Structure formats: structure tokens, C-alpha cells
Amino acid sequence: xxxxxxxxxxxxxxxxELLGKTVDSFRASDNAQPLIFGxxxxxxxxxxxxxxxREMLPLLEDLEIxxxxxxxxxxxxxxxxxxxxxxxxxxxxxx
Numbered sequence: 001x002x003x004x005x006x007x008x009x010x011x012x013x014x015x016x017e018l019l020g021k022t023v024d025s026f027r028a029s030d031n032a033q034p035l036i037f038g039x040x041x042x043x044x045x046x047x048x049x050x051x052x053x054r055e056m057l058p059l060l061e062d063l064e065i066x067x068x069x070x071x072x073x074x075x076x077x078x079x080x081x082x083x084x085x086x087x088x089x090x091x092x093x094x095x
Contacts, residue, residue: 010037015047022047 010018015037025032026049038044072078085092 007034007036007043009041009043010035011041012037012039015045019047026050 015035018035022032022035030049032049035047036043036045037047082092
């Protein structure tokens with residue numbers, strides 16, 4: 001699938017009918033097209049090869065960590081590690 005062209009979005013009914021062929025295409029090729037579907041052809045879900053999903057997991061975890069960190073930074077409730085360590089009587093490595 002090219003990132004430059006809009007994906008084909010199938011209805012849920014079409015996706016049910018295409019599911020078997022889609023899985024067959026995943027078995028046959030490393031470059032098989034994902035199955036994108038949703039109500040009224042609005043993209044709501046996607047079926048991708050399991051291998052691609054496994055490759056994406058670390059990236060998705062990194063994204064979740066980044067969102068959590070961003071939310072905490074935006075909340076303004078942070079304190080430098082050195083200050084926390086000093087309050088607890090600990091030494092921060094490298095300082």
C-alpha cells in the first residue's frame with residue numbers, strides 16, 4: 001500500500017466477505033494490502049498481518065510512554081530527580 005494514495009475502505013459486510021482472501025494474501029506475500037473497513041466506508045478498523053503487528057508493538061509501546069510523559073510534563077507536577085534524591089538522602093549516579 002502506498003502512503004501517497006488513499007486506502008480503499010470496505011463496508012463491514014464486504015470485509016467479512018474478503019477476510020478469507022485477505023488472510024490468504026498475507027500468507028502469500030510480505031507486501032499484502034491491509035483490509036480497512038468501517039461503517040459507511042469511514043475507516044474504523046484494519047486487519048494486518050500478525051508479523052507486522054508484532055513488529056509494531058515496540059513502537060506502540062514507545063508511543064504510549066511518550067503520551068504518558070507528555071501528559072505528566074503538561075500537568076506541571078514534576079520535580080527534578082536530583083531534588084528528589086537529595087530529599088531522600090540519595091546520590092544520583094554521575095553527579
